[in-house]
């Protein structure tokens with residue numbers, strides 16, 4: 035097994051308006067080379083903060099990594115200085131964001147922006163950089179690259195702009211691509227195309243992908259393994275098939291049940307989990323999901339369940355044995 039990323043007990047906090055809170059609170063997981071891992075969870079569960087911690091971007095946003103390890107190819111990232119991180123960011127690890135956050139520079143053509151990214155990482159001439167830019171643009175599925183490269187961001191559709199962002203992220207030939215909700219701003223057809231593009235990149239380049247999504251349906255299509263996050267903690271980690279076959283955490287089960295049916299309206303869950311994610315300054319002292327969990331006991335409310343290994347998966351739930359014995363955990367597909 036060749037691990038590209040190993041995260042141990044990561045704690046990342048923010049100074050917010052309600053005081054200092056741990057947005058990511060003791061998170062541990064790995065990503066293997068060539069693997070696609072999806073991080074799934076409701077809004078506010080700490081998915082973006084996890085990725086921003088890996089990129090060491092939290093410091094630029096009044097955040098701080100308080101403890102833990104982040105090893106990339108065996109190298110510890112949490113102790114790197116700014117300059118060292120700049121070399122890693124956007125070269126060995128690239129990140130694409132949800133479109134509204136990204137902003138291509140409106141005053142430069144996309145050709146200029148892609149070639150700049152290429153020139154930043156490779157010691158080659160301008161002409162060669164343009165040639166490679168054409169190649170990249172074609173790779174991300176944009177036809178007629180020559181004329182596209184001369185266009186400005188506002189001349190492109192949202193889907194095209196996201197493709198350009200992916201081309202820029204790929205300019206450095208990263209080993210790990212972190213994609214934070216890369217398709218939420220796009221319509222379903224374009225989303226499918228972008229996801230297909232990511233699948234192809236993984237296949238052809240043996241790139242590792244960490245894909246963040248609130249949509250477990252997307253995770254089902256994309257992931258080798260799925261990490262379920264809730265209120266700053268990991269609830270469950272499992273191979274995609276295993277998770278869909280048999281969720282081990284009541285929260286995972288709730289997410290699976292909220293997958294919209296194919297004939298349903300997109301984004302309208304059949305059965306959403308009742309209640310809402312706790313504010314970080316008032317998380318329950320036991321299991322963070324306990325206030326919403328139909329199976330919670332006093333122990334769940336008072337003692338934090340550790341993320342424990344069960345075979346080739348991990349789950350943080352005091353009730354898992356009881357729930358399995360009584361056949362109370364099942365996925366929607368099994369009925």
Ligand code: ATP
Nearest residue numbers: 048049050057076077078079080081082083095248
């Ligand atoms: P979403 O699906 O909405 O993107 P998420 O899982 O990515 O949600 P995060 O953005 O990681 O959630 O946020 C986790 C928590 O950290 C939130 O409660 C948020 O308020 C807090 N947080 C994130 N960024 C900051 C910041 N810059 N300052 C203060 N708090 C922050």
Ligand code: MG
Nearest residue numbers: 081082083214
């Ligand atoms: Mg986010």
